[in-house]
Amino acid sequence: MKKLLxxxxxxxxxxxxxxxxxxxxxxxxxxxxxxxxxAKYDDSExxxxxxxxxxxxxxxxxxxxxxxxxxxCCMKHVGLNVAADPLFTxxxxxxxxxxxxxxxxxxxxxSSQNEQDSRHYAIAAKLPMLEPADSMESLQFAKxxxxxxxxxxxxxxLRMCTRIAHSQSIAEVGERVQxxxxxxxxxxxxxxxxxxxxxKRHPVVEARMxxxxxxAETCPFNRGxxxxxxxxxxxxxxxxxxYVREALGDTVSVLKIGMPNPLPKKLIAEFxxxxxxxxxxxxxxxxxxxxxxxMGIPVIGKEKFSIIGEFSQTTIAKAFGKETAVxxxxxxxxxxxxxxxxxxxxxxxxxxxxxxxxxxxxxxIGCYTLGAVAPLCAVDTTLCMGASVSGVHGFNRVLEGESExxxxxxxxxxxxxxxxxxxxxxxxxxxxxxTVIILxxxxxxxxxxxxxxxxxxxxxxDPALKVDLEALCRSIGIGRVRVVDPYDLKACDTALKEExxxxxxxxxxxxxxxxLLKTVKAKPALAVDPGKCRSCRRCMTLGCPAISFKGGKxxxxxxxCVGCGVCKQLCAFGAFxxxxxx
Amino acid sequence: xxxxxxxxxxVGGQGSLLASKLLGKLLTDEGYDxxxxxxxxxxxxxxxxxxxxxxxxxxxxxVIGEGEADxxxxxxxxxxxxxxACLKEGGVIIANTQQIDPMPVITGxxxxxxxxxxxxxxxxxxxxxxxxxTPAREAxxxxxxxIVLMGVLAKQLPIPAEKWxxxxxxxxxxxxxxxxxxxxxxxxxx
Numbered sequence: 001m002k003k004l005l006x007x008x009x010x011x012x013x014x015x016x017x018x019x020x021x022x023x024x025x026x027x028x029x030x031x032x033x034x035x036x037x038x039a040k041y042d043d044s045e046x047x048x049x050x051x052x053x054x055x056x057x058x059x060x061x062x063x064x065x066x067x068x069x070x071x072x073c074c075m076k077h078v079g080l081n082v083a084a085d086p087l088f089t090x091x092x093x094x095x096x097x098x099x100x101x102x103x104x105x106x107x108x109x110x111s112s113q114n115e116q117d118s119r120h121y122a123i124a125a126k127l128p129m130l131e132p133a134d135s136m137e138s139l140q141f142a143k144x145x146x147x148x149x150x151x152x153x154x155x156x157x158l159r160m161c162t163r164i165a166h167s168q169s170i171a172e173v174g175e176r177v178q179x180x181x182x183x184x185x186x187x188x189x190x191x192x193x194x195x196x197x198x199x200k201r202h203p204v205v206e207a208r209m210x211x212x213x214x215x216a217e218t219c220p221f222n223r224g225x226x227x228x229x230x231x232x233x234x235x236x237x238x239x240x241x242x243y244v245r246e247a248l249g250d251t252v253s254v255l256k257i258g259m260p261n262p263l264p265k266k267l268i269a270e271f272x273x274x275x276x277x278x279x280x281x282x283x284x285x286x287x288x289x290x291x292x293x294x295m296g297i298p299v300i301g302k303e304k305f306s307i308i309g310e311f312s313q314t315t316i317a318k319a320f321g322k323e324t325a326v327x328x329x330x331x332x333x334x335x336x337x338x339x340x341x342x343x344x345x346x347x348x349x350x351x352x353x354x355x356x357x358x359x360x361x362x363x364x365i366g367c368y369t370l371g372a373v374a375p376l377c378a379v380d381t382t383l384c385m386g387a388s389v390s391g392v393h394g395f396n397r398v399l400e401g402e403s404e405x406x407x408x409x410x411x412x413x414x415x416x417x418x419x420x421x422x423x424x425x426x427x428x429x430x431x432x433x434x435t436v437i438i439l440x441x442x443x444x445x446x447x448x449x450x451x452x453x454x455x456x457x458x459x460x461x462d463p464a465l466k467v468d469l470e471a472l473c474r475s476i477g478i479g480r481v482r483v484v485d486p487y488d489l490k491a492c493d494t495a496l497k498e499e500x501x502x503x504x505x506x507x508x509x510x511x512x513x514x515x516l517l518k519t520v521k522a523k524p525a526l527a528v529d530p531g532k533c534r535s536c537r538r539c540m541t542l543g544c545p546a547i548s549f550k551g552g553k554x555x556x557x558x559x560x561c562v563g564c565g566v567c568k569q570l571c572a573f574g575a576f577x578x579x580x581x582x
Numbered sequence: 583x584x585x586x587x588x589x590x591x592x593v594g595g596q597g598s599l600l601a602s603k604l605l606g607k608l609l610t611d612e613g614y615d616x617x618x619x620x621x622x623x624x625x626x627x628x629x630x631x632x633x634x635x636x637x638x639x640x641x642x643x644x645v646i647g648e649g650e651a652d653x654x655x656x657x658x659x660x661x662x663x664x665x666x667a668c669l670k671e672g673g674v675i676i677a678n679t680q681q682i683d684p685m686p687v688i689t690g691x692x693x694x695x696x697x698x699x700x701x702x703x704x705x706x707x708x709x710x711x712x713x714x715x716t717p718a719r720e721a722x723x724x725x726x727x728x729i730v731l732m733g734v735l736a737k738q739l740p741i742p743a744e745k746w747x748x749x750x751x752x753x754x755x756x757x758x759x760x761x762x763x764x765x766x767x768x769x770x771x772x
Binding site: 032167239329330341342448540543559 | 593594595602606607610615616617618619620621622627628629630641642643644645647648649650660661663664666667668669670671683684685686687688689690691692693694695696697698701702705706707724
């Protein structure tokens, strides 16, 4: 049956059809939906779980593979950094049941903090990698990846990118393969990676790569398309293949690479010999280009096609000197529309308090990164998952008394579970006088509302064990742990001042569920009494999208306002009326 | 047939994903090759969002570049102007005239430009501007702006209304089907 599927759903379908027994992942745009779609299948077929982070997720998948099941782990590109430790040694142990690791890159950084190219991991960890170019291939490659994994006794990386992961195209849906789990056999020499065993496994890895390189020459993932007059040949992969065909049609020959590691060298040499001028068109780093050049084959690549950002058919057409259309624009200056915290976002009250107190804030990854944008401008750094808590410790260790009373770490509940808790152990253990604020909105927000160990629900939405954040922080050794409601500005201010003044590590849990959760009911909208508004613009410092200034007075957009009442507490003239009067 | 390109633009949270889901279902049922490209994540938090829908006999690229769109359906006035350069010569912009201030306007760092749609019309761009919010509210929800605009788009495409209604039935949650059918009808009447 043919269906219009988003790339990530096609991957999930392919993994399901390929006999996936278990998926364990941590959400991350643009990879999240693979796991969400797998979670729609019953546990009797695919067991699905959110793990606290990608390292845990990959190790769970390893265990499942060891037990003879077909296992899956999905993450965004930076998640693979977290999972890199098990990844590199999994290359040595190999697998029992097929193990597929889906990693989604984000060229142009639609929702990411860097633009790293995951293909380097495949090369560095010596693992095969597949890269589909549309939803049909996403399904087929994902399904085939299990067989490849078991055939070559290796984890297989499936590389997605935003434009494949989040584009819908038509895919033919098939049936799930029926297979029995492989029996578990103890094989210490294969799975206990201490030096004596690992030394014996490394040659196995190298031999496997050679066998895979031979396989790559004739595998179904790579394809030479000899179209055109032979003047121009283009080696390309993934979404770039679509742009090349869109821009240049069948006027050029194309070597479409569906397996970027290991590359099919004979196929490349043969292709190069049949065309006059050879190009490599790939987004991000010159991975294929470097390999082709190392073969001594002249090729045009990054000098014509940027190492930065995404391409499109227009990029390709322009590079080949084709005329491209020019559109009409208005002459008016169009102001940008950056993302922002939602009206009623529980993070806003705490960020307002931090900005008001001129506190240095080491931030973290999530919706609350948006506390960095105007007008709050409350965040000083955002690096990676968990870096706020570890970072504030290092900051305070160097500046000591200069910074300790006016610096905090800010981290969300899910990010704290991911890798903030280890940083907090470090704060307690190494005894810095640091204050950590956990913005607990009871969900993983930015990636689209996934459950996590602090929410009390599992991936299916069924009740699950709920980590008690207060008890956890205390058990680590944090003596001062308190909870505030970020809708209560006075309470936030008091808590912040007291914890910054304390001469010991402290945690403030700023707790209020995400306003977008279906379980959160909006209160009546507020309005401004124009007679009372003195045009002081104090409410405008909140950066609430529901409040604007029209005709010199504040105005509330009743369609956006959820009645959180933070503006009402801020106004010295009582101009905000209505809402929840209680 | 050659490929037709439709852009759906608006502000994160306005329901562009449902509109693209509806179009995708409709065009697939009509037997076209279809590609739809969306953006998830960060920009959905009140930022400028773009969805590309392309259909024809064979579609390669999922994205739309400058001067390539046959139609731009905009859920908000400023967003229509922001993406106008993507419209092909002879293409049509369908724009909800609702104004949603972006944060730089709210904070006073920038001004919301007056008369951007009129400016485009003066330059020879075919713009269908309408208040989609009022008919959406009449249909039962301000959130139905997306489906009202799909009704306006439907008049521009050679696909009969009953096919659209069938696609609504199979993409919208059952309890919202009637409301969205009314909203679609109101778009058709515009």
